[in-house]
Amino acid sequence: MLILGIDTAAAPCCAAVYDTEKGQILGSTVINNKLTHSVTLMPVVRDLVRNAELSMEDIGLFAVANGPGSFTGLRIGISAVKGLAFALSKPCAAVSTLEAMAYNVTAYDCVVCAAMDARCNQVYVALFRVNGGKVERLTEEECLKTDEAARMLSEYDDDIMLVGDGAFIMKKATDDEGLENVKIAPDPLRYQTGYGVCLAAVNAPQLTPEQLMPMYLKLPQAQRELMAKNAEAYKERKE
Template sequence: MKILSVESSAASCSVALSDNGVLIGEEFTNVKLTHSETLMPMVKNILDNTKTDIGTVDVFAVSNGPGSFTGVRIGVAAVKGMADGVGKPCCGISTLETIAYPFFDRNCVVCSLMDARCSQVYTALFENGKRLTPDSAMLISELADSLKSIDKPILFAGDGAAVTYEKLSDSFDNIILADAQNRYQRASSVAFLTEKYINSGKLPVSANELLPVYLRLPQAERELKKKKELKK
């Protein structure tokens, strides 16, 4: 099974191609360019460098949120367009699960963290490759309360890991910060998780059925909603 995967839910952007669980190629950038500038050229590079015809891809996969509203939207739209163009299915993978994937074999609880601004994070907990909590948006103070009952090592990973670690490390002696080079989500993890889910019976969806997952409204919509409530 050949999988072309995309990850553009935060500042970094990556594209990967796997074949039957083997990584064939991956491109990763973490520069101050918009994903609308970088994503499709990266897809072209992967296909060209691996001499792969896009029509031979079996499944198109993407981390479909939570994350940056713009980044998630760009990634989902790109995958929907490619899949629809060649008549192939799609698979959406939680960004937070993508962050946790490299640590599934670690003897600890993995706390995936993405900066949601305003002292909030998108977060979920995993252990031994299994999900412990659903994806959610919460204040860092609320996260601290939820972690107090865990007596195992807790590994912080994701683009919100460092700032959360800085705020909570004095209150916890069981928190570990993931190495910087392994802290961010990558398209290869999206591909491997897609293969895992399909092999376990989770069927991919059509391009029309693939949807982004935001967890909360974009800032502009939140501000508009707040103004309407104040007028009542």
């Protein structure tokens, strides 16, 4: 089966095609410029499939990183996969953005800390153990203060590798915690890839387009501001 994997959860716009029978990546593209994913994603997917000498009809599963990540970016990737799967009557798969990044470093035996900058001194974070090329989940996705995430890592004596755009934030936090077994993944392996999405999707449940939903770990900024404004207005009325 051929899997098309898409990740638009952060700044990079990523797509890849993976052949599960051959265990081979047929093509992978990462675009990391200042253009929005709504501009870059579909041309990237179209050219990727064409350059692999395939058609969209050849794809057996459309997979996407469904979060955590940028609210707008997630919606763009999920909408694209929903549209493709619906038009071609093919199944979808949703995979964790953090889990997909853990598959970037399967050449190493270590604990992987996948971390994304959630702003306000917070990270989206999950831990995985990589051993013999296999990825095992250790924790669920959480939104934590960086010092809380660093204390979580202090429980592990293994070599720890940081991936994601929160890697440098977490390295500072772990240095402050006095951890000496933590290092940042090499640049080509540090960020999102469509290949990681494909590998994570191999054993993921297959979904209909209607079942495909984003995974948010905290409310969008606009919604948080509205809730705070409403709470303040309610407080003023009570007074």
